[in-house]
Amino acid sequence: MSSAQKTSAQATKPEKKKKDTKTDDKAKAEKKGPTKTQLEKWTSSINGLLSDPDGIKEFRQFLENKEGDDEKGELTKYIDFYIECEEFKYNFKSLEEKAMKIFEKYLAVGADQELPAGDDCTEIGDKLDDEGLEGVTLFDKPQNTIRKTIADGLYVDFCLDIKNKLKI
Numbered sequence: 458m459s460s461a462q463k464t465s466a467q468a469t470k471p472e473k474k475k476k477d478t479k480t481d482d483k484a485k486a487e488k489k490g491p492t493k494t495q496l497e498k499w500t501s502s503i504n505g506l507l508s509d510p511d512g513i514k515e516f517r518q519f520l521e522n523k524e525g526d527d528e529k530g531e532l533t534k535y536i537d538f539y540i541e542c543e544e545f546k547y548n549f550k551s552l553e554e555k556a557m558k559i560f561e562k563y564l565a566v567g568a569d570q571e572l573p574a575g576d577d578c579t580e581i582g583d584k585l586d587d588e589g590l591e592g593v594t595l596f597d598k599p600q601n602t603i604r605k606t607i608a609d610g611l612y613v614d615f616c617l618d619i620k621n622k623l624k625i
Contacts, residue, residue, distance in 0.1 A: 491515060496623065500616040503608040513540065519615050535607050542600040549593040557585055 491499075491511060498505040499512045506512040513536065520532040563570055564578040 493623075496619050500619055503604070503612050506612065506615075507539070507604075516612075516615055519618060520611060523614070532611060535603055535611060538603055539600060539607065542596045545596060546593055553585075553589050553593070560585055 495509065495511060498509065499515070500506075506516055517533055517536050520536060524530070524532050560578075560582055562568055563572045564574055565571070565582055566579070
């Protein structure tokens with residue numbers, strides 16, 4: 458075969474598609490369930506479960522499966538409330554940090570861009586230093602009540618379900 462024929466033959470061969478290993482690995486990881494280490498962490502304590510986003514996802518899925526069609530949301534509302542309270546605290550802390558930055562930039566005595574905003578500025582600074590913004594604990598009592606409800610009932614069922622699946 459001449460070199461021209463070889464080149465022509467190579468040009469007509471269909472190219473093999475290269476596998477996207479990143480996509481394949483990601484798909485495998487998504488299909489895979491939780492690791493044994495994760496399951497042990499989740500069943501060791503309610504804190505272990507609630508501190509792991511994957512654990513919360515699995516727990517929520519467990520609750521959805523446990524609900525009947527006529528009960529949609531009756532069990533998941535507990536974990537949803539708990540998580541929304543945690544998000545509130547996180548967002549509130551961000552607001553607190555933002556409040557301090559605004560104060561330090563514009564209202565503190567000697568601030569880089571100090572504004573003549575009145576006598577209350579010193580009081581605002583003292584309040585931020587001493588107390589922070591008020592309200593981060595707004596939902597603490599009901600959240601702790603719901604956390605106890607989850608820990609005493611739904612969490613126990615979740616752990617038993619995991620242990621039965623793993624035959625632990």
